[in-house]
Amino acid sequence: MGQPARILEQDPTENFRDMIHDEVDKWVDQIIDDVFEDGKAPTIMELSKLFSETKQKFFGACFQSLIEQKYAGLLEQEYASCPQCGKVCKKRRGNIKELVTMQGPSVLKRPWFYCVDCSYGFTPLDKALEISRKKYQFDVQKKSIRTAAEVPFSSGSELFAELTDHSVSDHFMHDTFEQVGAHARLADVIPNREEITARIQEANDSSWRPVLIVASDGAHVPTRPKAKRNEKRGQGRWQEAKGFRIYLLGKDRIVHIASWHQIQNEEQFGEDLSFAASRIPQDDLRIGLLGDGADWLWKHMVACFPKGRQILDYFHCAEHIHKVAKLQYGEKSQKCLEWVESTITRLYYAEVDNVIWGLQRMKPRDNVAKEETRKLIGYLQNNRERIHYRGDRIGGYPIGSGGIESANKFICHTRMKRSGAWWVKETGNEMLRIRCAIYNGTYDRVFDKYKSACLH
Ligand SMILES: [Zn+2]
Secondary structure: OOOOHHHHOOOHHHHHHHHHHHHHHHHHHHHHHHHOOOOOOOOHHHHHHHHHHHHHHHHHHHHHHHHHHHOHHHHOOOEEEOOOOOOEEEEEEEEEEEEEEOOEEEEEEEEEEEEOOOOEEEOHHHHHHOOOOOOEOHHHHHHHHHHHOOOOHHHHHHHHHHHHOOOOOHHHHHHHHHHHHHHOOHHHHOOOHHHHHHHHHHHOEOOEOOEEEEEEEEEEEEEEOOOOOOOOOOOOEEEEEEEEEEEEEOOOOEEEEEEEEEEOOHHHHHHHHHHHHHOOOOOOOEEEEEEOOOHHHHHHHHHHOOOOEEEEOHHHHHHHHHHHHHHHHOOOOHHHHHHHHHHHHHHHOOOHHHHHHHHHHOOOOOHHHHHHHHHHHHHHHHOHHHOOHHHHHHHOOOOOOHHHHHHHHHHHHHHHOOOOOOEEHHHHHHHHHHHHHHHHOOHHHHHHHHHHHHHO
16 A cells, blocks of 8 residues: 655645745854954944844745745646636746845746637736735835825835835836826725714714714815926916815714815815715714805805705904904004904804994905905805804804814825925825825725736
């Protein structure tokens, strides 16, 4: 009776253990040479640097050994079925794939197959391991894009190298960023209904029914037309990124739900807001709508959240009052301060008609003051129903859109308005979408969308 052939093969885990031990020995040799030489007394900084310089090679080799053992079958495969027609194809050749993961560089020699009928080449190992066609694998791509979302591409690539010891070029970052950005769609950037429901529960308290706040506004982003390489760049211009932030006011904290900003027209803004609204179970919530005086935003907020309480942003309103006071009475004059205080107090108590009446009877100091006063009257008339700050306070609603202002600063300004940065609209929107995804906690999902698209 012969022994089954299987027993003669070595256990892959033992193989792996042996290979790692070999790698450890190689690494230890390298360290010994550098550290234990006579007269050497390396400091923490020097030792840490030595580890940084050597660990990638070490881990990359371990990583490679692990794959070689775990996927030995796929590496030695002689025949494979064509994924398109199912025909069995014979291995054409061993194909070298150099790859870099966050662990370091590895090299895999894996079989490559070609189906003549389909004119289709394929590598089963790549499919099983989800190997990216790029040299830098998805783990590196994901982190480098996370970096590029915070700082300009050029310093992003420097920073990434500094912190991770992987040098990815700014071109790689930029190209990959655009590819991921193309997969960052509204439906994935906005949390899904289950996630939103969970966040609402988080804000719920037996003694407090949370208020859902929808705050919209526009921010200007510097844009330029797309130009080909070596072509003169066209004239830049500022375009409005329209956006909203939806959050919950819990008893003692704010629970973020979703942010969305895009350089886009009013109609598209309305469609996007409506999509976000469709994911929110509105029935059990108190809802507050916050915005400045811009008509476009009210039109859509009211359509998407019909039972929302409309609140004119207090700070925006106060700004208008200050402007008129300054022109009429002179900056920081006693009269100016008194008038501002009494006007704001009256608005606080929702006495809008009183304020309008007073403005209409005011004798303007000059034509500039006259024009600003006229504008203020129009502004108050347009927003009359949205000014009731005392009632808002009592009801637990916010009166100022600090929530969206800070989201705007975080999402738009910090990355979009760096000096000298002019954005092609598409890239700018990709940047905004990825930043919103990070802020909304949906970046993982967006990245997975991109990854799946690359693999299929
Ligand atoms: Zn085929």
